[in-house]
Every structure is written in C-alpha cells, then in structure tokens.
Amino acid sequence: MSRKAHSVITAKTLATAPVFAALGDETRLVIITKLSDGEPRSIAQLTRGFMLTRQAITKHLRVLESAGIVHSVRSGRESRFAFDPEPLDEMKRYLNSVSEQWDQALSRLKSFVER
Amino acid sequence: MDNRIEKRIELKAPISRVWRALTDYREFGEWFRVKLDGPFVPGQISRGQITYPGYEHLRWEAVVQKMEPERLFSLTWHPYAVDPKKDYSKETPTLVEFRLEKTPTGTLLLLTESGFDKIPSDRRLEAFRMNDGGWTEQMKNIENHVAKGA
Numbered sequence: 001m002s003r004k005a006h007s008v009i010t011a012k013t014l015a016t017a018p019v020f021a022a023l024g025d026e027t028r029l030v031i032i033t034k035l036s037d038g039e040p041r042s043i044a045q046l047t048r049g050f051m052l053t054r055q056a057i058t059k060h061l062r063v064l065e066s067a068g069i070v071h072s073v074r075s076g077r078e079s080r081f082a083f084d085p086e087p088l089d090e091m092k093r094y095l096n097s098v099s100e101q102w103d104q105a106l107s108r109l110k111s112f113v114e115r
Numbered sequence: 116m117d118n119r120i121e122k123r124i125e126l127k128a129p130i131s132r133v134w135r136a137l138t139d140y141r142e143f144g145e146w147f148r149v150k151l152d153g154p155f156v157p158g159q160i161s162r163g164q165i166t167y168p169g170y171e172h173l174r175w176e177a178v179v180q181k182m183e184p185e186r187l188f189s190l191t192w193h194p195y196a197v198d199p200k201k202d203y204s205k206e207t208p209t210l211v212e213f214r215l216e217k218t219p220t221g222t223l224l225l226l227t228e229s230g231f232d233k234i235p236s237d238r239r240l241e242a243f244r245m246n247d248g249g250w251t252e253q254m255k256n257i258e259n260h261v262a263k264g265a
Contacts, residue, residue, distance in 0.1 A: 021232050021233075095118075095120065095231065098120055098228065098231075102228070105146070106122055106124050108146040108147070109126070109146045110124060112136055112146040113126050113128040113133050
C-alpha cells in the first residue's frame with residue numbers, strides 16, 4: 001500500500017470510535033447489512049422491519065457514523081445514510097497483519113522445539 | 116465480525132518441552148526474538164528488548180497473567196506498540212493465551228489473542244505503517260530461517 005493511501009485513511013478515520021465496538025450490536029449489524037448493497041437509505045426506510053423507534057435507529061446510526069462505517073448524504077429535506085466499507089477493510093487488514101505475525105512466531109517456535 | 120485471533124499448531128515435541136520453550140524467558144526470547152530482562156512471574160511486568168531484525172530499537176513489555184504448568188500461559192500486552200516515545204499504558208491491552216494439550220504425537224498448541232475491539236483506530240493504522248516497511252524484510256527472515264533448517 002502506498003503512503004498516499006495511508007494518509008487518506010488516516011484523515012478519514014483517525015480519532016473515531018473503535019469500529020469493533022460499533023459492530024458489537026445486532027441492530028447495527030442488521031443496519032449495515034441493509035446498507036451494504038451500496039444504496040443510501042433514509043431513517044424511515046431503515047426503521048422499517050425493526051421493532052424499534054425512529055429515535056433508537058437514529059442513535060445506532062450515530063454510533064456507526066462516528067466509527068466511520070456509515071455517512072449521511074443530504075437528499076432534499078431528508079438525510080440518507082450510506083455504507084462506507086473502508087473502516088471494515090482497515091480492521092480486516094489490521095487483524096490479518098497481527099495474525100500473520102503469529103503465524104511467523106509460531107513457525108519459529110515449531111522449529112525451535114522440534115529440532 | 117471476529118475480533119480475536121485463534122491459531123492451532125501441532126508440535127512434534129513433548130508437552131514439557133513446549134512448556135519450557137514458552138515459559139523459560141531465555142527460550143521464549145529465542146524464538147519470539149526478544150531479549151528479556153528476567154524470568155516470567157505471574158502478576159509481574161516482563162520487560163526486554165526486541166531482537167527482531169529491523170525492530171531492535173523497540174522495547175518489549177507484557178504483564179504475565181497465568182502460568183498453569185503444561186496447561187496455560189497467558190499475558191497481556193499492547194500489540195504493535197511501535198513508537199518508543201509514546202505511552203501505551205493507558206490503552207486496554209490484548210490478552211494472549213497459550214493453551215497446551217497432549218496428543219499422541221506431541222503437543223497441540225492453541226493460541227488466542229483477544230480484545231482487539233478496544234484498540235483505537237489510529238493505533239491500528241500505525242500497525243499498517245509498520246508492516247508497510249517491514250514486510251519484505253520479514254519474508255526474507257522466514258526464507259533464511261527455513262533455509263537454515265533450524
């Protein structure tokens with residue numbers, strides 16, 4: 001990955017709430033699943049199908065927004081919310097890199113105890 | 116989304132051998148690539164200096180949690196605490212657990228690292244920057260190691 005790509009992600013996600021914490025909720029996962037087709041939706045559209053109030057959905061959307069997972073787009077008089085996959089990809093890359101480090105360390109351990 | 120790392124690896128060595136490689140600070144240091152100041156003691160901070168090529172300027176710090184002989188060794192640390200000038204102590208650490216099980220051919224090692232949901236986003240980005248420069252170097256290390264047939 002280039003330096004430039006890094007700085008773009010940094011500016012966008014620096015000082016945001018942890019992405020994992022934002023995802024640690026069933027309602028928010030369902031919201032993301034709804035939005036993951038790339039189509040922005042209004043709060044009314046998102047509230048449909050939930051046993052939750054508009055206020056509750058709005059609160060969840062704010063959490064997702066502050067984690068950078070969704071962003072709102074103004075559309076006439078109402079706000080629509082759109083999915084932003086970048087922080088999730090970032091998280092995946094982070095875990096992959098830690099995971100990769102463990103693979104390496106454990107293979108060194110294997111050589112070490114089996115010699 | 117999965118917020119923990121899980122690894123399982125079969126080691127063709129007796130459980131006592133693996134336990135020693137994990138918990139003797141000199142042996143741990145050899146495969147993990149860190150020069151530790153002293154033995155692991157539950158409840159105490161373990162300090163040392165990374166010996167991994169390219170990262171020798173980094174300090175190692177972890178808190179030993181549990182040492183249940185030939186069963187469980189665990190510690191908490193701050194993954195990718197790569198900036199020597201930065202104080203990571205206020206961040207929630209991740210928990211690393213090594214669990215051992217006897218098998219007919221040796222030992223099964225189960226490794227888990229959990230608690231990544233508490234790591235701030237900017238710290239994760241730091242980790243990428245670290246990997247960015249270190250990747251090619253690391254691949255070379257593995258190649259060398261395998262070629263040596265250690």
